[in-house]
Amino acid sequence: MLGPLKQSLRKPLLPVARWLDALGAKPNHLTFAGLLAAALAGAAIALGHPVLGLIWLVVGLLCDMLDGDLARLTPGRSTPLGAFLDSTIDRASEAFIFAGLLIGKAYHGGGAGWMWLLVWTLALTGSFLVSYTRARAEGLGTTCQVGIAERPERMVLLLLLLIVGLRHSGWFLLVSAVRAWITVYQRSAHVARQLAPSAETPPDAEIG
Amino acid sequence: MLGPLKQSLRKPLLPVARWLDALGAKPNHLTFAGLLAAALAGAAIALGHPVLGLIWLVVGLLCDMLDGDLARLTPGRSTPLGAFLDSTIDRASEAFIFAGLLIGKAYHGGGAGWMWLLVWTLALTGSFLVSYTRARAEGLGTTCQVGIAERPERMVLLLLLLIVGLRHSGWFLLVSAVRAWITVYQRSAHVARQLAPSAETPPDAEIG
Numbered sequence: 001m002l003g004p005l006k007q008s009l010r011k012p013l014l015p016v017a018r019w020l021d022a023l024g025a026k027p028n029h030l031t032f033a034g035l036l037a038a039a040l041a042g043a044a045i046a047l048g049h050p051v052l053g054l055i056w057l058v059v060g061l062l063c064d065m066l067d068g069d070l071a072r073l074t075p076g077r078s079t080p081l082g083a084f085l086d087s088t089i090d091r092a093s094e095a096f097i098f099a100g101l102l103i104g105k106a107y108h109g110g111g112a113g114w115m116w117l118l119v120w121t122l123a124l125t126g127s128f129l130v131s132y133t134r135a136r137a138e139g140l141g142t143t144c145q146v147g148i149a150e151r152p153e154r155m156v157l158l159l160l161l162l163i164v165g166l167r168h169s170g171w172f173l174l175v176s177a178v179r180a181w182i183t184v185y186q187r188s189a190h191v192a193r194q195l196a197p198s199a200e201t202p203p204d205a206e207i208g
Numbered sequence: 209m210l211g212p213l214k215q216s217l218r219k220p221l222l223p224v225a226r227w228l229d230a231l232g233a234k235p236n237h238l239t240f241a242g243l244l245a246a247a248l249a250g251a252a253i254a255l256g257h258p259v260l261g262l263i264w265l266v267v268g269l270l271c272d273m274l275d276g277d278l279a280r281l282t283p284g285r286s287t288p289l290g291a292f293l294d295s296t297i298d299r300a301s302e303a304f305i306f307a308g309l310l311i312g313k314a315y316h317g318g319g320a321g322w323m324w325l326l327v328w329t330l331a332l333t334g335s336f337l338v339s340y341t342r343a344r345a346e347g348l349g350t351t352c353q354v355g356i357a358e359r360p361e362r363m364v365l366l367l368l369l370l371i372v373g374l375r376h377s378g379w380f381l382l383v384s385a386v387r388a389w390i391t392v393y394q395r396s397a398h399v400a401r402q403l404a405p406s407a408e409t410p411p412d413a414e415i416g
Contacts, residue, residue: 046322080348081403087344088337088396095333102329103322114254114311121310124329125303128336129296132343136295139346140288188296195289 009065017069027071027082031089034063038093042100045162048108053100054162060093061155091131097158098124101169109166116170123173126180127154133187142194147183154179217273225277235279235290239297242271246301250308253370256316261308262370268301269363295343299336305366306332309377317374324378331381334388335362341395350402355391362387 020030037060045053067086071078102120106112112120130149137144154176161172228238245268253261275294279286310328314320320328338357345352362384369380 079403080350081400084341084344084348084399084403085396088341088392091333091337091340092392095329095337098333099326099329103325106320106325107322112314114315117311117314118307121303121307121332125299125306125332125336128333128340129299129303132299132336132340133292133296135340135343135347136292137347139343140292142288184296184300188293191292192289195287195292 010069013062013065013069017066017073020066021070021073025070027067028085030063030067030070031082031086034060034067035089035093035096037063039096042096042098045097045100045166046103046107048104048166050104050162050165053097053104054159057097057155057159057162064090064093087131087135091128094124094127101161101166101173105166105169109169116173119170119173119177122177123180126177126184129184130180130187133184133191137187137191140191140195142191144187144191146190147186149179149183218277221270221273221277225274225281228274229278229281233278235275236293238271238275238278239290239294242268242275243297243301243304245271247304250304250306253305253308253374254311254315256312256374258312258370258373261305261312262367265305265363265367265370272298272301295339299339302332302335309369309374309381313374313377317377324381327378327381327385330385331388334385334392337392338388338395341392341399345395345399348399348403350399352395352399354398355394357387357391 037056041053041056041060044050044056067082071082098120102112102117105116105120127149130147134144157172157176161169164172245264249261249264249268252258252264275290279290306328310320310325313324313328335357338355342352365380365384369377372380
């Protein structure tokens with residue numbers, strides 16, 4: 001759904017990627033810069049400055065897009081190690097931003113009631129599990145690129161949440177959590193179909 | 209370190225596994241029973257009953273050990289799908305228990321200050337990332353069974369936390385968080401060593 005938006009952002013970013021490349025920047029530098037930006041976003045949100053958090057979040061997202069562009073500029077730079085660091089650090093960035101939301105809500109967003117805490121936890125863990133199910137499926141030799149929860153939409157939800165402020169963040173987290181857990185279910189069902197013994201197998205050979 | 213403890217538990221559990229097998233139980237049934245037990249543990253902790261939570265947690269751990277035993281009893285039952293569901297549901301169980309800790313601490317454990325919230329978030333996300341780094345590394349065709357944070361020790365820390373109560377849970381979460389993030393670092397470094405181009409590569413070909 002947001003693919004076209006991302007594509008239209010790609011074009012103006014390409015000269016920036018070329019410029020960074022000329023300066024000698026490596027994709028990994030941008031990956032780590034994105035982590036730093038996410039940590040600053042989390043800290044700003046935790047201290048009750050969601051708009052400042054939003055700005056740092058956008059900086060982090062730009063770093064995240066640029067590291068891919070930069071890697072594609074030079075053949076041989078899109079390495080498995082780059083992919084590993086990129087996904088691991090994406091998760092760590094998410095951890096910082098969610099920590100900021102939690103502390104910001106508790107201290108500067110009217111306090112966090114049990115329903116908000118539960119929804120927040122399900123949004124965070126659901127988001128991690130969306131990535132985990134895919135990685136685990138690929139580790140077991142199958143594929144798993146299915147599900148309704150795409151990262152760009154997740155980021156747009158997060159940006160909207162920061163615009164409306166922490167006081168009304170519950171609904172955005174609820175939408176995130178529901179989308180994520182539906183995707184976890186879709187991915188598990190997809191993996192189950194791919195890895196299950198064929199339908200002709202007698203019931204005794206049921207999978208464990 | 210806790211391998212021997214786990215091994216000594218295995219022996220008395222084997223007759224139970226055989227009995228469940230005779231009853232027609234499948235490993236997946238136990239995997240889902242373990243998830244249910246974790247959800248009940250989380251609910252008990254959230255409602256301010258850590259000892260009841262501890263009992264359900266132990267039930268969940270036994271289910272978790274028994275599903276593996278049951279899978280090994282019948283050749284051909286240890287399937288990739290079983291492994292996928294087992295690890296995905298382990299993460300979901302952890303999500304429920306952590307949600308219980310958060311809500312229990314906020315409502316029945318003296319309230320959750322920002323330091324506790326930060327440490328709790330780092331313990332949860334660190335624990336997820338320990339599993340994620342391994343799965344992602346295996347998906348990229350390498351291995352990643354390194355690091356100091358083993359699951360049995362993590363569970364013992366959690367059991368101790370529930371015994372001392374939520375009021376003093378911060379230190380246990382801090383130890384969990386530090387162990388988990390050290391392991392994430394160790395695993396990332398291990399993957400970097402395995403996936404990096406050999407040392408003879410000229411500096412221009414630096415990895416992205």
